[in-house]
Amino acid sequence: MDLNFSEADLAFREEVRGFLRDEYPADIREKMTRGVRLERDDFVRWQQTLHARGWAAPNWPVEYGGTGWSATQKYIFTTELALANTPTIMPFGLSMVGPVIYTYGNEEQKARFLPDILASRAWWCQGYSEPGAGSDLASLKTRAERDGDHYVINGTKTWTTLGQFADWIFLLARTSTDVSRKQEGISFLLADMRTPGISIRPIITIDGEHEVNEVHFENVRVPVDNLVGEEGRGWTYGKVLLQHERAGIAAVARSKFRLETLKRLAADAPAGGTPLMDDPVFRRKVAAVEIELLALEFTDLRTLAAVATGGAPGPESSILKIKGTEVQQAIDELYVEAAGCYAFVFTPELFTSLDIPDDSRIGPPWAADTAPHYFNGRKVSIYGGTNEIQKNIIAKAVLGL
């Protein structure tokens, strides 16, 4: 057992730090620092910056544009990006549909879609959940019926994150109802969002933002060339995708950055005559979350090490989604608590542009966003398979119950 980085790893870390110092666009950096909302273009520009360096898809095989890094290098890269407070990399193309296409797609599909995903020229969104199919995803009802060289799609997808920005959607649809198990007869399809018959309705979230959508399909004709893999095998492919989604889901580095930032802010937050961080009760709460996060970090590292030495991720990987989201939510709560009375302030319009000076905000410039962030953050224990479903998986697959 050894915790130290090699000389080569340390050199790699310097390389990443140098890249972030020189290439992380200053305006996006400022938006992140000041909590200003990112726009579509900001995400795209950041991902294209990474792509220009060849670092857009560390988890992809080298032949499709991956980096060929070791597990330690990936860990260093993720950590440094989080410590530099860079934007989240949108997972829909790079972490979700990309791996499905390079694993199960045909050569034509790989050539057609992967370069645009890698270069962030196409924005993808996910068509999995339906109003009646959430935790029980396999009960989905969206139909794709074969008509000559096309599938005709009818149905409704929901919780489509940032679908309003998307050029393409990947979806699970039922191509056969004559099946013995509901997991059968589902196919994995790709659809251009401009196809006639696709309409999109915003769903406003608890924090008042437009982040998710409902996507309706009414007689949407999709070429059969857009079927990935075999018809009826979509459930298998979709599960693979969910495993890729799990990579990095613990968000350890980001949580560490947020917790360290919180300590700094709380050291300046007044509570009567003394700083809040000097309040022993608050300190203990921060410490308790920090310990949980340390444990999570090493659970995450154990998983990485197992994969790096050629093994399959062990049972510890199932813990990542649950504990990772619990820690994120605990940190969200600490921010609200630290903001005190200024957590009440609801002024999202003051967080929309770099042109709005921080001193036009009410209270400490970071405070007014803490409660909306906490409210919205309740989603993380719901999406990507609720934490209850994750526990079912551990009970069944790990404990053999």
Next chain:
Amino acid sequence: MDFSLNEDQALLKDSLERFIQGSYDFDARRAHLASDRGYSRETYAEFAELGWTAVPFSETDGGLDGGPIELMVMMEQFGRGLVIEPYLASIVLAGAALRHAADDAAKARWLPGLIDGSLTGALALQEPHSRFELASVRTRAEREEDGWRLTGHKAVVLNARDADLVIVPARTRGRDEDRDGITLFALPAGTPGVTTRAYPTVDGMQAAEVILEDVALPANALIGIEDAGLGVLEAVAREALLALSAEAVGIMAVLVEKTVDYSKNRKQFGLPIGAFQALQHRMVEMFMEHEQTRSLLYMAAMKLAAGTADAERALSALKYQVGRAGRRIGQEAVQLHGGMGVTHELDVAHYFKRLTMIDLAFGNADHHLSRFAA
């Protein structure tokens, strides 16, 4: 020992239940929330017509002589309806400060309007640095020949923009954190030197920063006894703690009901999700947390009504439980509603937000646990 309401209290409860469940429509609330004022003046006028704004005041002052039990009965229903009209700011806070401290002239000037609903009030309890300490007052009031001159910053003052009267605690003596030397002043709307920066709150209320720059007030703006304002604020805070806790209990009851209902109707894996034991036990926990909070609410209301020496401690026990149980019930209600629980469309999200923020008002769970332990 008697946990039942007397006849008048039961009538009051009926009156509120009928109105909240019959007329206080969630869609209308949403429309009012989005309006410039942020609530409905018409609805507030109905509160007054029904006599609710008169309840806590003495008959001499034109009120109905209600006490903590009546306050609890009303606020629980306001919680159930997620009421956004400024009853708390106007009646429970500003009204109580006048009730406890004002002389006859000040009462005559302000109370009839507060009681008939034609005026609303606010109480500027917090400052940017004060957190949960009522005595932490840096706003200064300097005595002048014919009155006072106030300078300072009051933070997150509920209903401040709309209020006809803001009651402002200011330091007339001593240092920033001293218990002595705080004096209350009546600040009528439109007083020169006052800047109000208004904004909605995350839980559907309206608040403002109130900046006072060399604000001149006449001698008779002083409310109560010079330098002895903290006792008044503490008396108001006791009632506010009870009121907010009752509101929270109303919200908890709704969240438990709605979550249980939803779990009976939402089907996944061919069964209502309420059929899964893992979820059943969690709803049982929500149910028990709500009942335990209700028990402390009744205890604290009765002690406050009886004026017993341990009422303060009972209120801290209650507010701790409200914070702790509210967090659990709110988070579980959202989680069990799945994605729907984090949408603006569903009322559950709005109940969760208000319940969350009640913890941060008048001292959070940790603050009151420390007070109880002290």
